[in-house]
Amino acid sequence: MVRLLIKVKVGLRPIVSNINLPTALKTAILPGDTFESLFIATQVGEIFYVGNGMIKTFLDIRSRIIKLGASRGGYDERGLLGLAFHPGFHYNGLFYIHYSVAGTQGPGALQEPFPPNPCDPKTLNLKWENRENQYDHIDTVEEWILQSNDQPQKRRTLLNLRRPFFNHNGVNSLNFSPETGNLTLTTGDGGSGYDPFNLSQNDMEIAGKIIEIDVDKGIFINNPPVVTRFDELPLPIQETLSVIAKGVRNAPGITFQRFYNQYIKYVGNVGQDLVESIFSFVHYKPIPVTLLTQTAQEGFINFGWRGWEGAIPTSVIKDCSANPTLDEKTIVYYNEAVKTSVQRLQPLTSYFHKDPRPNKFEGSALTGVQVYSGNEIPSLTGSVVFTDFARNEESPPPKRGILAYTHVTTDCKLNDFSVIETDYNFGSESAYYVSLGANLNQTRLYLGVYGSMNVTDFNQGTIFEIVP
Numbered sequence: 001m002v003r004l005l006i007k008v009k010v011g012l013r014p015i016v017s018n019i020n021l022p023t024a025l026k027t028a029i030l031p032g033d034t035f036e037s038l039f040i041a042t043q044v045g046e047i048f049y050v051g052n053g054m055i056k057t058f059l060d061i062r063s064r065i066i067k068l069g070a071s072r073g074g075y076d077e078r079g080l081l082g083l084a085f086h087p088g089f090h091y092n093g094l095f096y097i098h099y100s101v102a103g104t105q106g107p108g109a110l111q112e113p114f115p116p117n118p119c120d121p122k123t124l125n126l127k128w129e130n131r132e133n134q135y136d137h138i139d140t141v142e143e144w145i146l147q148s149n150d151q152p153q154k155r156r157t158l159l160n161l162r163r164p165f166f167n168h169n170g171v172n173s174l175n176f177s178p179e180t181g182n183l184t185l186t187t188g189d190g191g192s193g194y195d196p197f198n199l200s201q202n203d204m205e206i207a208g209k210i211i212e213i214d215v216d217k218g219i220f221i222n223n224p225p226v227v228t229r230f231d232e233l234p235l236p237i238q239e240t241l242s243v244i245a246k247g248v249r250n251a252p253g254i255t256f257q258r259f260y261n262q263y264i265k266y267v268g269n270v271g272q273d274l275v276e277s278i279f280s281f282v283h284y285k286p287i288p289v290t291l292l293t294q295t296a297q298e299g300f301i302n303f304g305w306r307g308w309e310g311a312i313p314t315s316v317i318k319d320c321s322a323n324p325t326l327d328e329k330t331i332v333y334y335n336e337a338v339k340t341s342v343q344r345l346q347p348l349t350s351y352f353h354k355d356p357r358p359n360k361f362e363g364s365a366l367t368g369v370q371v372y373s374g375n376e377i378p379s380l381t382g383s384v385v386f387t388d389f390a391r392n393e394e395s396p397p398p399k400r401g402i403l404a405y406t407h408v409t410t411d412c413k414l415n416d417f418s419v420i421e422t423d424y425n426f427g428s429e430s431a432y433y434v435s436l437g438a439n440l441n442q443t444r445l446y447l448g449v450y451g452s453m454n455v456t457d458f459n460q461g462t463i464f465e466i467v468p
Contacts (some may be wrong), residue, residue, distance in 0.1 A: 005418035007359065008379045008405065012424035012464040016055055019461040020044045021079075022448035024172045024253075031093055031146065036439055038446065038461055039182060043079035043437070043455050044068065045099065048359070049450045050463075059062045059097075059144070059152045066081065066100040066137055074454025076135060077167040077191070082174030083212055084183060086215070095148035095342075096183055096215070098173050104138040105285040109164035114196040116316060116332050128164055128197040131228055135162045139169055139186060143215060158213060160226040161206055161325055165191030168270075171437060172253035174367065177254065179263040179288075182212040186267065188250035192434065194272065194314070194332065195284075195306040200247050203292060204229045208305065210245040210254065210267065210339025231293040238293060242286035245301035247308075247344065255438075257371040257384075265407060266348070266384050268369040269303050269310070273317050276366040277310035277347040278386060279303055280408060288433075304344035308334035311347055311414060348384070349406040361402050363388035368436025373404075374443035377468050383407045384467075385420070385445060389432040398426065401433025401449065403466075424464070434461075 005281045015038065018078030024041040030051070037051035045062035048055055066075040082098030089095060109128055118121045128134070141159040144152050163169060175184050183294075183455040189200040198207025206228060219236045227233055230241070250270040257264040262282055269277045285299035285350045292343060306314055320326040332350065351363050368387040388402035405422035435448035444465060451460035 004233075005406070005416055006379065007421060008377070008417050010377060010403070011424065012422050013447070013467050015463045015465055016040065016048070016050060017462040018459045019048065019463070020341075020458055021450050021455050022435045022461050022463060023079065023081055024083040024174075025435055025446045025448055025463065026083055026085060027092045028095075028142045028387055029088055029439075031274050034199055038439075038463070039083065039085075039446070040258075041083040041097075042081050042461070043076075043081075044458075045080045047080075047083060055389035060188050061097070061099065063100065064102050068102060069454060069456040072166070074452075076169075076187055076455050080456065081139070081169055081171050082141075082185070084174035084176050087176055087178075087181060089146075094155075094215075095144050095146070095152075095262040096141065096174050098139065098141045098170075098185070099138050099168065100163075101138045106133070106135040106137060108136045108166075109134045109195065110192065113190045113238040114194060116194045116466055118316065118332055118334070119331055120411060122321050126196050128199070128454060132164060135164055136166045138162055138190075141213075142175070154249070156220050156241075157224050158215070159185075160224050161187070162196065162226050162228050163207075163363060164192055166445050167216075168250040170253075172437075173251075174384035175254050177212065177256060178258070179264075180212060181216070183215050183246070184254050184366075185213060186248065186251040186254055187211065188246065189305065189320055191445050195229060196248065198306055199334075200305050200325065201307075201336070202299065203243075203246065203300070204231055206230060208246060208248045209243055210251070210301075211259065212242040214240045214242075218234060230289045230406065231323045233289070238289040241289040243289065243292060243300065244284055244286055245305045246304060247303035247305045249305040249309075249338070252366055252436075255371050255384075257370055257382075257442075259375070261436065266371065267303075268366040268386060269305065269347075271353070272309050272314060273353065274315060275310040276363050276388065277303075277350045277394040278366070278369055278384065279345055280348040280384075281345060291297050302340060302344045307333045309342045309346055313337040340396070348408065349417050351404070358376060359419065361388075361404070362392040364392040365389040367401075367434050370436045370438050371442050371444055372438070376443075377466070380420075387436045387447065389434065390430075390432050398428055398430040400426070400431050400452055403433065403447070
């Protein structure tokens with residue numbers, strides 16, 4: 001039976017205000033507690049938690065975070081990007097963070113912005129040369145432990161990743177899989193737009209992948225090397241890693257929905273110029289990195305980037321000289337689009353940056369994807385809820401983010417989506433929807449809203465619970 005997608009209206013209940021830009025919203029049961037606390041990771045490096053009506057600081061690593069927003073007017077995509085709690089956190093106190101490391105600023109992999117030109121083969125076959133010097137920053141994934149005195153302490157570094165550009169590092173990038181018990185890491189393609197070095201399709205590149213990390217193997221290596229490729233990793237680290245998917249442009253996390261004895265996985269993929277997409281899959285073949293480094297492997301889930309933007313071949317858009325109201329669209333990577341056309345996974349749903357249909361919206365960037373399994377909002381039960389940063393409309397401030405939803409259909413075809421309206425009055429303030437989270441059983445949804453596009457505009461964030 002096909003469920004109709006109707007416009008749904010919800011409320012927003014403020015929980016915490018006046019915080020910095022929230023990048024991950026998670027719940028966990030602290031050791032010694034019997035109730036879930038809401039944890040809020042902020043881009044600048046603070047992690048707060050809310051429990052029993054109290055707001056406390058869980059971890060402050062601002063001194064470990066790269067200086068944000070210094071060269072781009074305050075906008076930045078680096079910082080504290082991921083937070084995940086071990087399934088046994090209540091007993092072992094283990095949790096994991098992903099962030100951009102202080103003091104690692106480099107010049108970037110290219111001296112100028114990257115404009116791909118389908119008529120110039122040189123722009124379509126760029127290589128990332130001199131990686132040890134030509135890069136933007138280093139990201140790290142670390143394991144921490146909450147000690148008996150309630151003081152968190154770093155235990156070990158799992159990965160050190162050199163990134164070519166400042167953006168597309170993934171956000172809400174760490175999540176534990178209830179299916180495998182492994183930590184999943186969603187990495188972006190490295191940034192700059194159009195994936196200039198095609199890192200996302202190169203099996204050996206860590207960028208543009210979804211990775212599983214077996215943290216229970218307990219590998220301890222002092223000062224792991226800073227790498228960009230799987231074959232640069234020491235063998236003990238390789239043995240903890242498997243690759244789930246490639247062809248990722250920039251993912252706002254992964255979420256899981258139990259369906260009888262298996263799990264449906266949902267991953268958002270931020271688009272380039274035309275569409276935002278959400279992909280779903282059940283069966284996949286995790287490929288151990290130890291095999292990947294030895295010989296070519298097949299069986300990856302492939303989202304299609306950089307040849308495909310959602311269900312559309314990646315295009316360069318130029319102003320139409322004959323008619324200023326029209327655009328010219330040219331397929332950028334024609335050969336790559338053909339090569340990956342059969343291999344790639346079709347998206348579950350996509351929405352356009354410009355959509356002329358009534359009762360739709362013009363989005364700008366996907367920022368969160370989350371399953372809702374609760375019953376308090378019956379119209380959304382079993383659906384996949386997602387957020388967009390802000391409406392892509394040529395209108396003056398204040399800007400407004402977007403809530404919407406879709407769901408899996410039995411025919412597994414591209415599905416439509418529908419708007420979720422909110423009754424909250426933001427007044428004259430902008431409201432960018434920057435993150436989406438849920439509690440442990442996915443019966444409650446949390447929305448992170450920021451009043452600015454800039455991480456340097458401090459204390460403009462509010463966390464809401466989405467309520468009937």
